Amino acid sequence: MSTVKLPANPEADPRVKAVFDDIRATRKSDFINNVWRYLAFDPPLLDSVWRDVKAVMATPSALDPLTKEMLYIAVSVANGCGYCVHSHTAAARAKGMTPAQHAELLSIVALAGKTNHLATALQVPVDASFDQDHCRA
Amino acid sequence: MSTVKLPANPEADPRVKAVFDDIRATRKSDFINNVWRYLAFDPPLLDSVWRDVKAVMATPSALDPLTKEMLYIAVSVANGCGYCVHSHTAAARAKGMTPAQHAELLSIVALAGKTNHLATALQVPVDASFDQDHCRA
Amino acid sequence: MSTVKLPANPEADPRVKAVFDDIRATRKSDFINNVWRYLAFDPPLLDSVWRDVKAVMATPSALDPLTKEMLYIAVSVANGCGYCVHSHTAAARAKGMTPAQHAELLSIVALAGKTNHLATALQVPVDASFDQDHCRA
Amino acid sequence: MSTVKLPANPEADPRVKAVFDDIRATRKSDFINNVWRYLAFDPPLLDSVWRDVKAVMATPSALDPLTKEMLYIAVSVANGCGYCVHSHTAAARAKGMTPAQHAELLSIVALAGKTNHLATALQVPVDASFDQDHCRA
Amino acid sequence: MSTVKLPANPEADPRVKAVFDDIRATRKSDFINNVWRYLAFDPPLLDSVWRDVKAVMATPSALDPLTKEMLYIAVSVANGCGYCVHSHTAAARAKGMTPAQHAELLSIVALAGKTNHLATALQVPVDASFDQDHCRA
Amino acid sequence: MSTVKLPANPEADPRVKAVFDDIRATRKSDFINNVWRYLAFDPPLLDSVWRDVKAVMATPSALDPLTKEMLYIAVSVANGCGYCVHSHTAAARAKGMTPAQHAELLSIVALAGKTNHLATALQVPVDASFDQDHCRA
Numbered sequence: 001m002s003t004v005k006l007p008a009n010p011e012a013d014p015r016v017k018a019v020f021d022d023i024r025a026t027r028k029s030d031f032i033n034n035v036w037r038y039l040a041f042d043p044p045l046l047d048s049v050w051r052d053v054k055a056v057m058a059t060p061s062a063l064d065p066l067t068k069e070m071l072y073i074a075v076s077v078a079n080g081c082g083y084c085v086h087s088h089t090a091a092a093r094a095k096g097m098t099p100a101q102h103a104e105l106l107s108i109v110a111l112a113g114k115t116n117h118l119a120t121a122l123q124v125p126v127d128a129s130f131d132q133d134h135c136r137a
Numbered sequence: 138m139s140t141v142k143l144p145a146n147p148e149a150d151p152r153v154k155a156v157f158d159d160i161r162a163t164r165k166s167d168f169i170n171n172v173w174r175y176l177a178f179d180p181p182l183l184d185s186v187w188r189d190v191k192a193v194m195a196t197p198s199a200l201d202p203l204t205k206e207m208l209y210i211a212v213s214v215a216n217g218c219g220y221c222v223h224s225h226t227a228a229a230r231a232k233g234m235t236p237a238q239h240a241e242l243l244s245i246v247a248l249a250g251k252t253n254h255l256a257t258a259l260q261v262p263v264d265a266s267f268d269q270d271h272c273r274a
Numbered sequence: 275m276s277t278v279k280l281p282a283n284p285e286a287d288p289r290v291k292a293v294f295d296d297i298r299a300t301r302k303s304d305f306i307n308n309v310w311r312y313l314a315f316d317p318p319l320l321d322s323v324w325r326d327v328k329a330v331m332a333t334p335s336a337l338d339p340l341t342k343e344m345l346y347i348a349v350s351v352a353n354g355c356g357y358c359v360h361s362h363t364a365a366a367r368a369k370g371m372t373p374a375q376h377a378e379l380l381s382i383v384a385l386a387g388k389t390n391h392l393a394t395a396l397q398v399p400v401d402a403s404f405d406q407d408h409c410r411a
Numbered sequence: 412m413s414t415v416k417l418p419a420n421p422e423a424d425p426r427v428k429a430v431f432d433d434i435r436a437t438r439k440s441d442f443i444n445n446v447w448r449y450l451a452f453d454p455p456l457l458d459s460v461w462r463d464v465k466a467v468m469a470t471p472s473a474l475d476p477l478t479k480e481m482l483y484i485a486v487s488v489a490n491g492c493g494y495c496v497h498s499h500t501a502a503a504r505a506k507g508m509t510p511a512q513h514a515e516l517l518s519i520v521a522l523a524g525k526t527n528h529l530a531t532a533l534q535v536p537v538d539a540s541f542d543q544d545h546c547r548a
Numbered sequence: 549m550s551t552v553k554l555p556a557n558p559e560a561d562p563r564v565k566a567v568f569d570d571i572r573a574t575r576k577s578d579f580i581n582n583v584w585r586y587l588a589f590d591p592p593l594l595d596s597v598w599r600d601v602k603a604v605m606a607t608p609s610a611l612d613p614l615t616k617e618m619l620y621i622a623v624s625v626a627n628g629c630g631y632c633v634h635s636h637t638a639a640a641r642a643k644g645m646t647p648a649q650h651a652e653l654l655s656i657v658a659l660a661g662k663t664n665h666l667a668t669a670l671q672v673p674v675d676a677s678f679d680q681d682h683c684r685a
Numbered sequence: 686m687s688t689v690k691l692p693a694n695p696e697a698d699p700r701v702k703a704v705f706d707d708i709r710a711t712r713k714s715d716f717i718n719n720v721w722r723y724l725a726f727d728p729p730l731l732d733s734v735w736r737d738v739k740a741v742m743a744t745p746s747a748l749d750p751l752t753k754e755m756l757y758i759a760v761s762v763a764n765g766c767g768y769c770v771h772s773h774t775a776a777a778r779a780k781g782m783t784p785a786q787h788a789e790l791l792s793i794v795a796l797a798g799k800t801n802h803l804a805t806a807l808q809v810p811v812d813a814s815f816d817q818d819h820c821r822a
Contacts, residue, residue, distance in 0.1 A: 001260060001262065001360070001811055001815070001816040001818065002259055002260045002261055002262060002816070002817055002818045003258065003259055003260050003359060003360060003363040003815075003817055004259055004373075004376070004817050004818070005817045005818050006818050031266070033264050033266075033267075034261050034262060034263070034264050035252070035255070035256055035259070035261045038259045038261050039255070039259070041373065041377070042373065042374075042376075042377035042380075044377075045377050045380060045381055048381070048740070049251075049252065049255065049384070052248055052251065052737075053248065053252065055733070056244050056245055056248045057245075057248070061241055062235070062237045062238045062241045063238060063241050063242070063245075067204050067207070068245055070204070070208060071207060071208060071211045071242065071245045071246065071249070072245060072248075072249045073532070074208045074211040074212050074215075075211050075212070075214070075215045075245075075246050075249035075250060075253065075391070076249055076253055077212070077528055077531050077532045078211075078212045078215030078216050078528065079215050079249070079250065079253040079254075079354065080257075080354040080531055080627065080628040080629070081252075081253035081256050081257055081354070082263065082531070082534055083256040083257075083261045083262075083263055084249070084252060084253050084256050085531065085532060085534060085551060086263045086264070086267040086268075086534060086549070086551060087263075087264070087267060089267070089551040090266070090267045098199070099552075099589065099590065100199045100590075101199045101200060102552070102590075103589070103590035103592075103593050104198055104199045104200050105200070105208065105532075106529060106532050106533070106590075106593060107193050107593055107596070108193055108194070108200075108205055108208045108209060108212075109208065109212050109528050109529075109532055110525045110526070110528045110529045110532075110597070111189055111190065111193045111194070111209075111525065112208070112209045112212035112213055112216070112221065112528075113212065113216065113524040113525050113527060113528035114186075114189065114521045114522065114524050114525040115172070115186065115190065115218075115221060115521070116212065116213055116216040116218035116221050116524060117216075117488055117489065117520050117521045117523075117524035117623070118172070118176070118186065118517060118520075118521045119172055119218050119220040119221050120217075120218055120220075120488050120491055120493070120496065121140065121484070121488045121496060121516075121517050121520055121521075122139055122140055122141055122172070122175050122176070122517070123138060123139045123140050123493055123496060123497060124139055124171050124172045124175050124220045125138065125139060125171055125220075125681075126171070126219065126220055126223045126224075126686055127170050127171050127223070127224070129168070129170075129227070130170075130223040130224060130226070130227045130686070130688075131223075131686040131687070132687055132688055132689050132690040133399075133686065133687045133689070133690050133691050138497070138674055138678070138679040138681065139679070139680055139681045140496060140497060140500040140678075140680055141510075141513070141680050141681070142680040142681050143681045178510065178514070179510065179511075179513075179514035179517075181514075182514050182517065182518055185518070185603070186521070189600070192596070210395070212528070214391055214394050214395045215391065216491065217394055217491040217764065217765040217766070218491070219394070219397055222394065222395060222397060222688060223397060223686070223688060226688040236689075236726065236727065237727075239689070239727075240726070240727035240729075240730050242395075243392060243395050243396070243727075243730060244730055244733070246391050246392075246395055247388045247389070247391045247392045247395075247734070248388065249391075250387040250388050250390060250391035251384045251385065251387050251388040252384070253387060254351055254352065254383050254384045254386075254387035254760070255380060255383075255384045257351050257354055257356070257359065258347070258351045258359060258379075258380050258383055258384075259380070260356055260359060260360060262818075263549055267549070267551075268549040268550070269550055269551055269552050269553045270536075270549065270550045270552070270553050270554050275537055275541070275542040275544065275634070275808060275810065276542070276543055276544045276807055276808045276809055276810060277541075277543055277633060277634060277637040277806065277807055277808050278543050278544070278647075278650070278807055279543045279544050280544050305814070307812045307814075307815075308809050308810055308811070308812050309800070309803070309804055309807070309809045312807045312809050313803070313807070315647065315651070316647065316648075316650075316651035316654075318651075319651050319654060319655055322466070322655070323658070323799075323800065323803065326463075326796055326799065327796065327800065329459070330792050330793055330796045331793070331796070335789055336783070336785045336786045336789045337786060337789050337790070337793075341752050341755070342793055344752070344756060345755060345756060345759045345790065345793045345794065345797070346793060346796075346797045348756045348759040348760050348763075349665070349759050349760070349762070349763045349793075349794050349797035349798060349801065350797055350801055351760070352759075352760045352763030352764050353628065353763050353797070353798065353801040353802075354628040354805075355628070355800075355801035355804050355805055356811065357804040357805075357809045357810075357811055358797070358800060358801050358804050360811045360812070360815040360816075361811075361812070361815060363815070364814070364815045372747070374747045375747045375748060378746055378747045378748050379748070379756065381741050382741055382742075382748075382753055382756045382757060382760075383756065383760050385737055385738065385741045385742070385757075386756070386757045386760035386761055386764070386769070387760065387764065388734075388737065389720070389734065389738065389766075389769060390760065390761055390764040390766035390769050391764075392720070392724070392734065393720055393766050393768040393769050394766055394768075395688065396687055396688055396689055396720070396723050396724070397686060397687045397688050398687055398719050398720045398723050398768045399686065399687060399719060399768075400412055400719070400767065400768055400771045400772075401718045401719050401771070401772070403716070403718075403775070404412070404414075404718075404771040404772060404774070404775045405412040405413070405771075406413055406414055406415050406416040407412065407413045407415070407416050407417050407673075412671060412673065412771070413670055413671045413672055413673060414669065414670055414671050414770060414771060414774040415670055415784075415787070442677070444675045444677075444678075445672050445673055445674070445675050446663070446666070446667055446670070446672045449670045449672050450666070450670070452784065452788070453784065453785075453787075453788035453791075455788075456788050456791060456792055459792070460662075460663065460666065460795070463659055463662065464659065464663065467655050467656055467659045468656070468659070472652055473646070473648045473649045473652050474649060474652050474653070474656075478615050478618070479656055481615070481619060482618060482619060482622045482653065482656045482657065482660070483656060483659075483660045485619045485622040485623050485626075486622050486623070486625070486626045486656075486657050486660035486661065486664065486802070487660055487664055488623070489622075489623045489626030489627050490626050490660070490661065490664040490665075490765065491668075491765040492663075492664035492667050492668055492765070493674065494667040494668075494672045494673075494674055495660070495663060495664050495667050497674045497675070497678040497679075498674075498675070498678060500678070501677070501678045509610070511610045512610045512611060515609055515610050515611050516611070516619065518604050519604055519605070519611075519616055519619045519620060519623075520619065520623050522600055522601065522604045522605070522620075523619070523620045523623035523624055523627070523632070524623065524627065525597075525600065526583070526597065526601065526629075526632060527623065527624055527627040527629035527632050528627075529583070529587070529597065530583055530629050530631040530632050531629055531631075532551065533550055533551055533552055533583070533586045533587070534549060534550045534551050535550055535582050535583045535586050535631045536549065536550060536582055536631075537582070537630065537631055537634045537635075538581050538582050538634070538635070540579070540581075540638070541581075541634040541635060541637070541638045542634075544810075621806070625802055625805050625806045626802065628805055630805070630808055633805065633806060633808060634808060653806075654803060654806050654807070657802050657803075657806055658799045658800070658802045658803045658806075659799065660802075661798040661799050661801060661802035662795045662796065662798050662799040663795070664798060665762055665763065665794050665795045665797075665798035666791060666794075666795045668762050668765055668767070668770065669758070669762045669770060669790075669791050669794055669795075670791070671767055671770060671771060
């Protein structure tokens with residue numbers, strides 16, 4: 001069940017084909033997962049989202065690829081996005097996440113959920129020493 | 138401004154003193170940040186939360202300490218907990234997070250926020266290949 | 275799957291029938307979607323929710339009906355309510371939302387998700403010029 | 412800092428005065444807290460919100476007044492509404508919430524935050540026995 | 549569909565068997581619901597989560613068992629955790645929650661959702677009288 | 686209070702100057718609000734976020750500028766981002782939002798918050814007629 005109709009033959013549109021080809025080349029895989037196939041209902045939106053994902057997630061950077069996927073999972077869990085939890089857990093596993101690392105990721109996410117609720121319930125004031133910024137006007 | 142009164146002399150209670158001493162010993166620092174000082178309004182709750190945090194965050198494990206702090210930040214941002222964003226950004230910095238790593242963390246958290254909203258707006262169905270579980274009753 | 279049993283013959287209760295009749299008359303349609311049929315497990319709650327929805331969404335006002343549905347979708351996405359995303363996307367489409375407008379709505383919702391996360395991660399202080407209220411006691 | 416200007420003399424408008432008088436009479440107190448004073452920028456909105464709050468929170472019902480305030484706090488914490496956490500914690504305290512009850516409320520809210528994150532991270536399928544509804548069309 | 553494989557014979561691991569036995573004994577029921585069966589993919593995590601749930605939810609305390617379940621539901625709804633809403637609604641019903649109490653719980657949760665959004669949209673400043681803490685450094 | 690230090694003289698970096706100049710030219714105003722001044726701690730992140738905001742919010746499109754700002758507010762409220770609620774309320778006002786439109790926006794956001802919570806609490810199944818997609822594999 002989705003809120004837009006899955007395009008029947010999305011790659012008939014050359015803009016979609018260009019993005020799908022780039023996804024396949026970047027990931028070295030023929031598999032195009034559903035979020036891209038649904039986003040194809042609007043080729044400019046598809047293009048812009050893929051560009052953003054490629055720049056952040058598929059370009060060598062200061063953080064290693066597995067850490068990046070685990071951060072993505074952490075945010076997706078907190079935001080309650082079931083699709084994203086699934087797709088990024090699969091991606092993390094493909095990048096070598098072990099069951100022990102998965103369990104540890106879950107224990108950190110769960111603990112943060114717990115203490116986030118506590119700090120909000122207490123309305124704890126921020127310690128002055130945490131402030132990076134003593135000179136704002 | 139908080140919803141409980143900051144205990145005036147919390148370490149007069151030996152249960153609070155035991156926890157604060159363990160925080161100082163574990164972190165090799167005299168600084169006790171506000172969330173612990175406010176949680177001291179209920180010593181058993183303080184003890185139970187610290188036990189949980191110590192076991193997950195201050196015990197050697199499959200993930201390195203900086204990665205763990207960054208995961209904590211990611212969840213805290215998505216949950217909108219200002220105090221936790223501050224305290225764990227300070228902790229990540231103390232564990233060596235560089236400005237470049239911080240910026241990259243922010244770009245991943247922001248991207249996840251974006252695609253989480255998109256997948257939810259589209260109500261994308263989960264790809265069958267993501268399912269780890271084909272045999273549930 | 276739901277947490278209350280769908281009432282078998284809800285309109286046998288005259289309080290439910292009155293609400294359902296008003297929904298049909300207001301919307302000029304015989305279709306009663308599921309949220310109303312489930313809410314019928316408690317007729318006073320059903321009545322109070324419908325009254326609220328009718329006053330805000332089905333009464334001519336400063337904003338046009340399509341804009342109102344798009345605002346409803348935006349909140350429902352951010353709150354992660356799948357049912358509401360579905361029902362208000364259907365309503366927006368019935369009120370004339372084009373695929374281009376839908377794509378643009380999605381791009382705004384996604385961008386807001388992104389910058390909301392960034393501003394929270396940075397804990398950006400509010401600019402003084404945004405404050406509407408310089409005289410609170 | 413707020414997004415609307417605090418009305419200078421809100422009770423000059425008889426619609427606002429009527430609501431404020433009813434708040435004072437219902438609560439047997441002269442204190443009008445800020446959310447009502449700011450909502451007075453739009454008297455019909457003020458009236459409609461107060462009506463809703465009065466019907467649910469200030470009318471004798473199946474749940475006792477303290478339980479109702481604690482439920483309100485629980486939702487407000489999970490939604491990250493600082494103002495609401497403050498106002499309903501004050502209300503719960505005025506209705507007799509002891510420090511021990513407050514601490515227990517916090518421990519339940521924190522635990523729910525933890526297991527909510529875990530169940531979402533695991534994408535646990537709902538047990539068939541939890542379904543109240545085997546006959547939906 | 550889940551993100552970890554449901555362990556085929558989880559009680560072959562004595563650590564899992566010990567937890568499941570304690571769940572059955574504590575609840576006086578043979579039924580082990582899915583969240584525990586999936587958490588069994590990592591026995592230490594299972595053990596630690598159950599310990600936490602047992603201490604907070606299955607130990608006599610200042611709040612009665614039904615109130616505790618309703619608080620759990622309230623948080624789970626606000627966090628959008630479908631599994632948790634289902635499991636704790638079933639638990640509340642098992643502990644005597646009537647349809648009228650359920651409807652009232654829903655009306656409070658819904659009202660809190662409404663006013664949480666309003667207070668956030670207005671950015672209402674917290675009333676000075678709500679502050680419990682006039683002496684923080 | 687923020688988690689990064691406000692750069693002292695950000696436009697000394699030509700990458701920051703280029704973005705700030707474009708913000709001023711696009712908005713026809715000298716005012717650079719805080720989120721951009723803090724994002725300047727990482728010029729590539731600043732550049733990428735501004736590009737995204739400019740493309741979606743400051744380019745003529747299917748939706749009018751005021752509607753777009755109101756949608757941004759709606760998402761920001763639901764995500765609990767105080768800074769974003771402030772900045773986009775100011776932007777909407779600058780684009781002509783009247784107090785009556787503001788009040789109506791708030792009433793829709795509040796109503797959506799209410800029914801989002803109800804639909805989640807009930808776990809209402811999505812009506813078959815809402816599905817746009819009957820042919821997914």
